[in-house]
Amino acid sequence: MIISLLFCLSKLQISKGVSQIYIKHLIDRIGSNKVSQNETELFRHSHDESPHKTIEPDVVCFPECKDDIKNIVEVAHAHRVPVTAFGAGSGLEGQAIPIHKGISINFENMNAVVDFSPDDMTITVQPGLTRLQLNKLVNRKGLMFPIDPGADATIGGMVATNASGTTAVRYGSMRDQLLDLEVVLADGTVIHTGTHAKKSSSGYNLTGLFAGSEGTLGIITEVTLRLHGIPEYTMVARCTFDTPEKCAQAAQTILLSGIPVMRMELVDAQSISQVNMYGGYNYPVKHSLFFEFAGLKAAVEEEIKLAQELMNDLDCQDWKVATDPKEQKELWKARHELSYAYGHIKGMADTGADVCVPISRLPELVVYARELIEQSGLEGGILGHVGDGNFHTIVIFDSNNPGEQEKAEYTNEALAMRAIEVGGTCTGEHGVGLGKMKLQKAEHGDAVGIMKGVKQMLDPEGLLNPGKIFY
C-alpha cells in the first residue's frame, strides 16, 4: 500500500517549471484576476482546522461561475494536475489540504443565490455561500436552514462532507436537505443529480452519492436545498447527572418518548470545568445534558413538562429552563463556548474523535471514551450530539512534547474501532479526509471495492482531490 501511495505521489507531483506551464494555461482560460500564487493565499489553502500536515497548492483559483470551473477542470485534465476544492477551511479531517499540490479551488466568489423560492421552501445557491449568509437571507421570509456544524462553513463544504451538527437529531444531515446538485465531472461534463421536487423515485440516486464524496467525484457548482419554517416558540433546558453514562441513558429516554427535540447535547464534567476556567463562569461541574425544544407554543410547553418528568425519574439535578432569548443563550453558553475553551489553551493543539453508534451502545462508548482519555495521561473532554448517538472527544496535546500527539491520536483510533465493532461508524459528521482513511476497510469491508469502482469510473485519472478517503 505504501509503495502504491508513493507511486501515486510521484505520478501526480509535478515540477515547478511544468507547473508554470499549466498555470499559464489557467490564466489564459479564466483570466489572471482569478488565479493567485500569492504566498499568503498558498498558505491559507494549505490547511484546515485539523492537525494534519500543511501542504500548499501550486496555485489557487477563484472561479466566478460554472464555466470557470469547467475551464479549470479541463486544464487540470490536459496537464494531469490534481484539483482540490476549498470551502471555508473549517474542515476537521484535512479534506481541503492539497496533499498532491496542484490547483486549489476557492469558492468565495461563487456565493450567489441562483434561485430562492420561499413558496416551495427551497433555494438554489452556489457552493461558496456560507450557512450564516444563507440563513440571513432566508430568515427574512420566515424560513431557516437548520444544519449547524458550529463553524460558518460553506454550503459546498457541508455537502462535500455530509456535515450535520446539533440539529441533526431533528432534521437529519446535509444529505437529507438536498434536492439537486449541479456537478462538473472530471472530464468537464456538467450534470444535475436531482430535480426541485421534494421526492423522486426516478433513476439512481446520484445526489446522495456526490454528497459526502469530499470533492473526489466531481466539483459541485450549484446546490438546491430544502428550507424549513422557523418554529414560533423556543425553550431551552439543562440538567446534570452523576455519570456520563446516565446522561446517555437520559438522552435515550427522551428519544424513546417521541419528544421531537430540536437539539440535545451532552457535555461531560471535565469539559464544563474547562469552560468555567476559560470564561470565568460558575456552571455546575457535572455531566450535563442541554436541550432545545421548538415548535408551536402549547406543544413546546407540553414537551418541556414531559421532559422534566422523565429526567426527574432518572434522578437528574440542576434542572433549569430558560424562555427569554438572553437567558437561553446564558444557559447554553457552556455548550457553545466549549470548542473555543479547548482550542485556546496556550501552546496546545487538539484533536478529537467523531464516532456515531446505535443509541443503546452510547452509554458504554461514552464510558470507554472517558477511560481512553484518562489512560492517555492527557487532558480532554467529551461532548456530543447524543440524540443521534454521535459524540466527540477533544484531547489536547503539546505538539512539542514528543509522543503526545500519538497518544492523543490513539484515543481517536481506539474509540473509532470500538464504534465500528458495536455497529457504528468512525465518523458521524466530520468525514473521512485523511484522518479516517485507515478505518474504511474495517467499517465498509468489501463495499470499499465498490466505492473505489465508482471513483475509478468518475475520475479515471485520479485528479479530483487525490489521496483522500481511500488508499
Next chain:
Amino acid sequence: MIISLLFCLSKLQISKGVSQIYIKHLIDRIGSNKVSQNETELFRHSHDESPHKTIEPDVVCFPECKDDIKNIVEVAHAHRVPVTAFGAGSGLEGQAIPIHKGISINFENMNAVVDFSPDDMTITVQPGLTRLQLNKLVNRKGLMFPIDPGADATIGGMVATNASGTTAVRYGSMRDQLLDLEVVLADGTVIHTGTHAKKSSSGYNLTGLFAGSEGTLGIITEVTLRLHGIPEYTMVARCTFDTPEKCAQAAQTILLSGIPVMRMELVDAQSISQVNMYGGYNYPVKHSLFFEFAGLKAAVEEEIKLAQELMNDLDCQDWKVATDPKEQKELWKARHELSYAYGHIKGMADTGADVCVPISRLPELVVYARELIEQSGLEGGILGHVGDGNFHTIVIFDSNNPGEQEKAEYTNEALAMRAIEVGGTCTGEHGVGLGKMKLQKAEHGDAVGIMKGVKQMLDPEGLLNPGKIFY
C-alpha cells in the same frame, strides 16, 4: 435504440432446452423444494398491478437465506440468465416483470426479523417481510414503521422502488428510513452499504444508491430500518374547495405554516363521486383535502385549531374533524377506498401518473392533469400526497376498445413531461420500471450516462433485472 433493445433481447433469451440445464443446476445448488416451474407460480410472477404486458419467468426460486441468493446469482452468472426480484407483486411500473424471462426470485420465505432493537428504534429484517407484518411486530413496543404506500408491499420491494405514500410529508421516503442494506452483487460478493448508526459521513453513500435501483444493481438480502414512536394522539379533518387549484393552494398554506401534518391528501370531486358510487356513500362531491395530525395531545389540538383558521381564511367548506378512531376511519373512507373504487369498475382497466413537482407549481399541474383527462374523453380522477407535491391520476379505459389505452397513457406521458419541465420528476414514488424508461433522458440529461456507468460497473453482464430503468 430499438435495434440495441432487440439485440439485448436476443442475447438474453434462451431456449427451453438450455433453460432446463440451468434449472437443474439451480435445483442442485438450493434444493428442489425452493425451485418451481408450476404454471400457477410462473403466471403469478409474470405481472404486477400495472397494465404492462405479462411475461412469465422460466422458473421461480423461493430462497430461504442469503446463501440461497448467492447460489442463485452464481448459477445465473454461470449460465448468463436474467434474475428479477419479486416482492408482493404490488408494483405499478412493471419492475417485477421478468421481461427477458430467466429466474424470478420470490422472497416470501425470507421474511424473518434478523435483529429488533427497540432501544435503538431500529430493526433489521429480511426483504420478504411486508410492512403490515413489520408494524404488527414493532407496534407492541410502542414503535411504528410509518411508510405507507397503500398496498401491503414487502420491505424489499419498497426499498427497491424507493416507495413512500401518505406519510412522506412527515417522514420522507423509503430511502430516508434506511441505515444499512446487505446486498448480494452480480458476482456473488456480499456487501453492507451502511452501519446501524443514525448518521455517518464515512465513505460513499451506497445505501442511497441501491435504494430505488429496482433490483438492477444487486439483490437485497437484509434491510436495517429506522423506526419511530407511535404518536400519543391523533386527529383527522376534511374540508372541501371549489376547485382543485384551491385545494393545492390550501395544502401549500398548511406547509408554509410549519404544522407538521402526518398526512395531507387531495381527492378531486370526480374521484369522490366515483367512491360514492362504488360504496353507496354520500360524501360531498367536491374537491377535498384530508388531514391527519399526530403528536402530543396539546400540540395536535393547537395544530388543528390553526389549520382550521388557515382553511377558513381560504373559504373552505365542509370542515369536519374526527377524534374517535371509528369516526376518523369514516371521515377518511373516501380517500382510503379510492383505488378500489376505480379498480373495480367491471371490464375496465386503469393506469395513472405519479408526478411530483415543486409545491408552487402544484396548482397549475393539477389543473393541467384535469384538462388532460377531459381531453382524453375517458373517465378519471386526481388524488395525491399534495404535501410533497406528489399526485396521481387514475384514468380508466376499456382495453378491448381500440385506442383507449393509448389515450390513457398519453395523459400520463404528457403530465410527466410537464412535471419535468417545471422542475419536477416523472415519478414521485412508483419508480421507473418499464413505464418511465422513455422519460429518463428528459429528466436526467447527461446524468443518465453516469447511471449507466454504475450499472455497467456493478452488473457488466446485464443479468440483474435487465430491460428496466434505462434503454
